[in-house]
Amino acid sequence: MPVDENDHSPVLDWPDGVENALAHLTCVLVARRTRTTPERVTWQQYDVLEMLRLRGPMTPSALSAALSVSRPTMSKALRVLKDQDLVTQAALGADRREQTTSLTATGREFLDRAAECRRDNARIAESVLTPDEQAVFAALCGRVAEAIHAAGQPAPIPS
Secondary structure, eight states: OOOOTTSOOGGGGSSSHHHHHHHHHHHHHHHHHHHHOTTOOOHHHHHHHHHHHHHOSBOHHHHHHHHTOOHHHHHHHHHHHHHTTSEEEEEOSSOTTSEEEEEOHHHHHHHHHHHHHHHHHHHHHHHHSOHHHHHHHHHHHHHHHHHHHHTOOOOOOOO
């Protein structure tokens, strides 16, 4: 699609347009989500909540495996989420050392607000894209997401 010279976009002025476009879109989406979900949940904590929403109650070890993080990292994330009353843990069976983690009502409400924000973003995107552009955008987002996922996680930055 040709760019109208009167429709100036500083994001596309850089030689690395895709990188800047992704960075700009990420910033806009994160800022909107932060306004609707001010609990200061990190990306990793959000992923834990979404995994619990999608799969139901899980053990910390299953969450660690599903999200490809270490058990100590998962323990820290769960501790913060418990402190915010977004998840709860209960003993699993007779071995009280193994816990199962579930969303609380507050956690479900948090995810409902985040979902409403996503739906609002989708409505805005649909309002500025033709149906054909929407289909192309959705397909391209899917391809890029799959490629990024297939590339694996980058090495953590040493602290």
